[in-house]
Amino acid sequence: MAEPVLETQHLSMHFGGVVALDNVTFTLRRGELRCLIGPNGAGKSTFFKCLTGLLTPSEGHVLMQGEETTGWPPHQVAALGVGIKTQVPNVMDALSVQENIWLAARRFLPSAQADAKTREVIDRLALGAIARTDLGQLAHGERQQVELGFVAASDPWLVLLDEPAAGMTAGEVARMTEVIHELNRTAAVVIVEHDMQFIRSIASKVTVFHQGAILIEEDVEAVMSDPHVRNIYLGKKA
Amino acid sequence: MQGSVGRDVIATLIVSVILIWALPLMVGTYTLTVLAIYAMLGLSLGLIWGFGGILCFGQAAFFGLGAYTYAIAAINIGESTLPMIIAVIVPCIFAALLGAMMFYGRLGDVYLGVITLVVTLILFKFVNSTAGPAYTIGNARLGGYNGIPGFPTLNVPGRTDLYIWGDALYYLCAVALVLVYLGVTWLLRSSFGRIAVGIRENETRMSLIGYDVRIRKTVMFAIGAAIAGLAGALYANWGAIVTPGLFSLSQSAEIIIWCIVGGLGTRFGPLLGAAGLGYLKFLLGQQSMINNTMLMGLILVLFVLFLPRGVVPAAISVWRASVGRPRRTGRARAMRRNRRRDRDDG
Numbered sequence A: 001m002a003e004p005v006l007e008t009q010h011l012s013m014h015f016g017g018v019v020a021l022d023n024v025t026f027t028l029r030r031g032e033l034r035c036l037i038g039p040n041g042a043g044k045s046t047f048f049k050c051l052t053g054l055l056t057p058s059e060g061h062v063l064m065q066g067e068e069t070t071g072w073p074p075h076q077v078a079a080l081g082v083g084i085k086t087q088v089p090n091v092m093d094a095l096s097v098q099e100n101i102w103l104a105a106r107r108f109l110p111s112a113q114a115d116a117k118t119r120e121v122i123d124r125l126a127l128g129a130i131a132r133t134d135l136g137q138l139a140h141g142e143r144q145q146v147e148l149g150f151v152a153a154s155d156p157w158l159v160l161l162d163e164p165a166a167g168m169t170a171g172e173v174a175r176m177t178e179v180i181h182e183l184n185r186t187a188a189v190v191i192v193e194h195d196m197q198f199i200r201s202i203a204s205k206v207t208v209f210h211q212g213a214i215l216i217e218e219d220v221e222a223v224m225s226d227p228h229v230r231n232i233y234l235g236k237k238a
Numbered sequence B: 001m002q003g004s005v006g007r008d009v010i011a012t013l014i015v016s017v018i019l020i021w022a023l024p025l026m027v028g029t030y031t032l033t034v035l036a037i038y039a040m041l042g043l044s045l046g047l048i049w050g051f052g053g054i055l056c057f058g059q060a061a062f063f064g065l066g067a068y069t070y071a072i073a074a075i076n077i078g079e080s081t082l083p084m085i086i087a088v089i090v091p092c093i094f095a096a097l098l099g100a101m102m103f104y105g106r107l108g109d110v111y112l113g114v115i116t117l118v119v120t121l122i123l124f125k126f127v128n129s130t131a132g133p134a135y136t137i138g139n140a141r142l143g144g145y146n147g148i149p150g151f152p153t154l155n156v157p158g159r160t161d162l163y164i165w166g167d168a169l170y171y172l173c174a175v176a177l178v179l180v181y182l183g184v185t186w187l188l189r190s191s192f193g194r195i196a197v198g199i200r201e202n203e204t205r206m207s208l209i210g211y212d213v214r215i216r217k218t219v220m221f222a223i224g225a226a227i228a229g230l231a232g233a234l235y236a237n238w239g240a241i242v243t244p245g246l247f248s249l250s251q252s253a254e255i256i257i258w259c260i261v262g263g264l265g266t267r268f269g270p271l272l273g274a275a276g277l278g279y280l281k282f283l284l285g286q287q288s289m290i291n292n293t294m295l296m297g298l299i300l301v302l303f304v305l306f307l308p309r310g311v312v313p314a315a316i317s318v319w320r321a322s323v324g325r326p327r328r329t330g331r332a333r334a335m336r337r338n339r340r341r342d343r344d345d346g
């Protein structure tokens, strides 16, 4: 088996009396593409925030490539080479698509190379037509694309995406899937998603969160046919 | 990018030379000198607020610190070159320490405003209370509410017998303003400046990209303070006396009003707001019918209500709409695209 690039050990997070994460031990290996699913409030985003440094876990450890990163601020985590997309759209509204992506590219590259990288990412994500438009004037799906552009521009070895396909058109999701597979060639990827169609098209292995803990961790098809999982998702597409 | 920077610099220089030459034909150089100094002070806040997203209620503190530092250093040293340099460095270091405390402490914007305000108040109270002979730094007596008069003013570097005053001081201040303006232009075009604007727009996103927001905001804050300090040192030379009023809250408030009226997010707006309102204040000072502070307040209210973006951004919009090439705006394009997509989906 490939070596682990991301591990959590007994990770817990409490908000007052609410236990959002309960003793989560998780391993992601090099080259893996993993989906996290689970009903609303299962703790997926909280798990994400503990990984990215937006939250400091109440207990437990986070390790990236064997290095303990528990409690590191986000910029330090990102500086390791971790590409991050949060659930809430998080962009620079008053700046153009080009400038947004350049800012991500510039973090790891000198200015001239960042220019080239920006052009490359814009081509790859087919954002050429809106390159000079300010983010504030874009539709939701396009803003999500730009966030994926941030990730692509930083050449990460670990990619963390919280609901990247939410609110996108079918065409946009298809392109998104393509880009994620491309990123996966050089990076391990973790995706939080709801859309089962999307998950089927993308992942081999799925981790199911329920009430702050990992319920099961199996292949997509096995997870889909699991009666317990179907029960949790009752009324949903799966 | 490179080409446009060159054009920008040349345009700035041409306009500056014309203004520096023409303005003394209409307004006295004594008044113009202080307007140039105000403009520099406005630019200092315009930089950190408009581009760095840091609303500092205490920009006057750095202005006053620059002025006092110059006065004290000039009394002790005599020759003016070194005191000028120290007067820039002291506010810069003070702001770096204060900024590090605030930004590493992850204070919210409101607390940042409150702290800068309180620091200004404390400095004002402190300097005001230094009347006794116990308060001396070297040969300089701080003088409390009377301030410090009679310090050596600017001389030609190395020539303590050749003072720079009157028209010469005007040209010096005007050139200093142009240089600071060009420096700010360069800074904003540099990676540091572009990243600072990104941080203004979305701190969380910038840190998730991997930027250490704390150190960058601290540096930006310190640069703003250095410029305010330089303005303060020049002001000390213009007035030939420094008083605690420099640190006052009303001075701080005025700088904020300059920025709002002139237009945030532009380099020229705060500069124009400072010079324009400064000149208005000068004209009002010659009569006693209208209360100056009330008029400033009224102007602010009117601007917030009717021209919230300020003079310069509004003028740019008007110019683009009428004279400029009819360029399709991003919003119109996005709306057309959305309509197209809606059709495709349906």
Ligand SMILES: Nc1ncnc2c1ncn2[C@@H]1O[C@H](COP(=O)(O)OP(=O)(O)O)[C@@H](O)[C@H]1O
Binding pocket: A015, A018, A019, A020, A038, A039, A040, A041, A042, A043, A044, A045, A046, A047
């Ligand atoms: N900042 C917070 N303060 C209090 N409770 C929170 C906070 N963030 C999340 N929670 C709670 O933690 C639980 C998990 O939320 P979250 O991680 O957002 O779930 P998911 O992303 O799986 O929908 C929910 O019960 C939510 O209400």
Ligand SMILES: [Mg+2]
Binding pocket: A044, A045, A046, A087
């Ligand atoms: Mg979530």
